[in-house]
Amino acid sequence: VLDLTGILFSTLMMLFVVIRAVRFDATRPWFEVPARPPAPETVAPTPGPQDVPPGDAIIPWRERRG
Amino acid sequence: MLRSLWLLLVYLTLVGLGIAAPFVLTLGYVWVDTFQPQNVAYVILNQVPVAMVMGGAAVIGYFILDRRSPPRFTLASALQLLLALWVTLTMVWAEAPVPGWEKWNWAFKSIMFSAFIPLVIRSRVQIEAFAQTYVFSLAANFVPFGAKTLISGGGYGQNLGLLTGNSGLAEGGLLSTLCLMAVPLALFLGRHGQLLPKTKPVRLAYFGIAGLAVVTALGTFERSALIGLVILAMYMLSRSRHKLRLGLLLGVFALALVYVMSSRWTERISTIGDYAEESSALVRILVWRWTFNYAVSHPLGGGFAAYLIDSVELPDGTVEFGRAFHSIYFELLGEQGWIGLGLFCLLSGSTLLGLRRMARRARKVPEMAWCADMSDALQSALMVFLTAGAFVGIAFQPMFWYFIAMSISLREYVHRVEQLQAQGDGPVPWRERHPAGGTAWQRDRLQPAARPRPP
Numbered sequence: 001v002l003d004l005t006g007i008l009f010s011t012l013m014m015l016f017v018v019i020r021a022v023r024f025d026a027t028r029p030w031f032e033v034p035a036r037p038p039a040p041e042t043v044a045p046t047p048g049p050q051d052v053p054p055g056d057a058i059i060p061w062r063e064r065r066g
Numbered sequence: 067m068l069r070s071l072w073l074l075l076v077y078l079t080l081v082g083l084g085i086a087a088p089f090v091l092t093l094g095y096v097w098v099d100t101f102q103p104q105n106v107a108y109v110i111l112n113q114v115p116v117a118m119v120m121g122g123a124a125v126i127g128y129f130i131l132d133r134r135s136p137p138r139f140t141l142a143s144a145l146q147l148l149l150a151l152w153v154t155l156t157m158v159w160a161e162a163p164v165p166g167w168e169k170w171n172w173a174f175k176s177i178m179f180s181a182f183i184p185l186v187i188r189s190r191v192q193i194e195a196f197a198q199t200y201v202f203s204l205a206a207n208f209v210p211f212g213a214k215t216l217i218s219g220g221g222y223g224q225n226l227g228l229l230t231g232n233s234g235l236a237e238g239g240l241l242s243t244l245c246l247m248a249v250p251l252a253l254f255l256g257r258h259g260q261l262l263p264k265t266k267p268v269r270l271a272y273f274g275i276a277g278l279a280v281v282t283a284l285g286t287f288e289r290s291a292l293i294g295l296v297i298l299a300m301y302m303l304s305r306s307r308h309k310l311r312l313g314l315l316l317g318v319f320a321l322a323l324v325y326v327m328s329s330r331w332t333e334r335i336s337t338i339g340d341y342a343e344e345s346s347a348l349v350r351i352l353v354w355r356w357t358f359n360y361a362v363s364h365p366l367g368g369g370f371a372a373y374l375i376d377s378v379e380l381p382d383g384t385v386e387f388g389r390a391f392h393s394i395y396f397e398l399l400g401e402q403g404w405i406g407l408g409l410f411c412l413l414s415g416s417t418l419l420g421l422r423r424m425a426r427r428a429r430k431v432p433e434m435a436w437c438a439d440m441s442d443a444l445q446s447a448l449m450v451f452l453t454a455g456a457f458v459g460i461a462f463q464p465m466f467w468y469f470i471a472m473s474i475s476l477r478e479y480v481h482r483v484e485q486l487q488a489q490g491d492g493p494v495p496w497r498e499r500h501p502a503g504g505t506a507w508q509r510d511r512l513q514p515a516a517r518p519r520p521p
Binding site: 002003004005006007008009010011013014015016017018019020021022024025026028030031032033034035 | 079205260432
């Protein structure tokens with residue numbers, strides 16, 4: 001029984017892995033180039049006052065007081 | 067009968083899948099070579115040259131359907147081919163030509179097929195599939211062996227695996243070494259595997275596989291297994307990022323081992339220190355001395371199966387003839403001379419160094435962490451082979467050569483990725499400027515993943 005368990009486990013897992021490998025091999029790129037961190041000049045600027053939605057804008061104290 | 071039919075179905079499935087994706091034929095050969103269905107089946111497969119058919123199909127399939135993106139011709143590949151040439155040349159002056167040619171037949175294939183594998187196994191998916199196929203093929207032997215050891219306690223010379231006899235995987239020395247070599251690979255697959263769903267049960271299953279491999283190695287009662295296990299633990303500890311946690315775990319495991327293993331195992335292992343009185347160890351030392359003297363007088367070696375002409379005199383005056391070398395180094399020295407031993411050491415050393423260098427580079431890039439971890443796993447496995455193998459004559463068994471092939475495939479993968487990355491820094495390559503152009507494989511395979519586009 002243990003021998004048969006070993007054979008079944010081994011062959012089933014191996015077949016499962018090979019079938020998945022065939023599928024992945026056809027759909028995924030062979031060599032995955034890691035993404036490089038973006039260059040400093042292409043980094044999006046941090047949100048400034050002009051990007052803040054009107055409702056959330058913090059009105060300076062002087063303006064609030066008029 | 068059902069077992070034989072099932073194995074036939076598995077074999078035919080691999081051949082069928084190989085027509086669609088030729089690399090499967092190479093995996094099929096690895097399965098046939100490791101699992102050995104011809105020795106497990108009772109009908110059909112045991113009457114067919116299954117390895118020859120699968121191996122031939124793999125080579126033909128590659129040259130007709132799959133000759134894409136070939137790897138570089140590296141130092142390791144050159145050393146493999148030189149060794150294959152040298153072992154053929156030493157057969158010209160072989161001391162025992164008839165058994166020598168028999169060994170040449172499978173040893174030559176082991177070396178040549180390992181030189182062929184990096185041509186076929188190129189992508190991450192293929193490299194992982196190769197590792198998975200190897201581990202699961204070997205699991206057919208160590209899963210029942212490990213389970214039986216847990217029930218019965220194992221024993222020296224007891225054949226609890228699938229295969230019968232006293233050669234190949236039925237031999238304790240080889241089986242225990244291969245099981246220990248599979249441990250780091252199984253742990254790596256549990257962590258980085260993509261082909262099986264990444265779930266906790268799957269990860270635990272790989273731990274279970276690694277555990278059964280260790281139990282099997284210990285269950286063979288081979289002394290070389292304990293040496294291999296110590297080296298494996300030390301090497302894994304040295305490469306681990308969590309040294310304290312792993313160290314504690316290994317300490318607990320070592321304590322449990324002392325309590326759990328039977329007194330028979332302790333008695334057997336304690337004979338390591340009695341090498342001067344214990345007959346098996348003493349004969350080894352005498353054979354090694356004979357081999358060294360033989361290599362001094364015959365520096366080119368005596369060809370395969372040269373051990374058949376040795377003779378050693380025991381302290382009680384009895385003389386023993388034709389004792390095996392019981393060491394990969396003395397096997398190479400006696401059979402292939404200083405040149406063969408030098409080529410083997412150069413190949414092993416350059417592979418280990420190459421893996422270390424590659425891991426150092428890969429570790430700096432998070433997406434390449436799997437390459438660094440696989441490199442550590444392969445190094446650990448090779449270290450086990452090179453230390454435990456000092457006491458078992460298994461230099462030409464295919465499994466060591468598979469690890470060399472896996473190492474070359476992995477290093478070539480990293481080299482290709484680095485090359486693509488370097489191209490990405492410079493002018494845009496032709497195939498990206500003309501996505502519809504180029505050959506089919508260039509369009510399909512060399513597309514970089516997730517390359518950031520300029521805004």
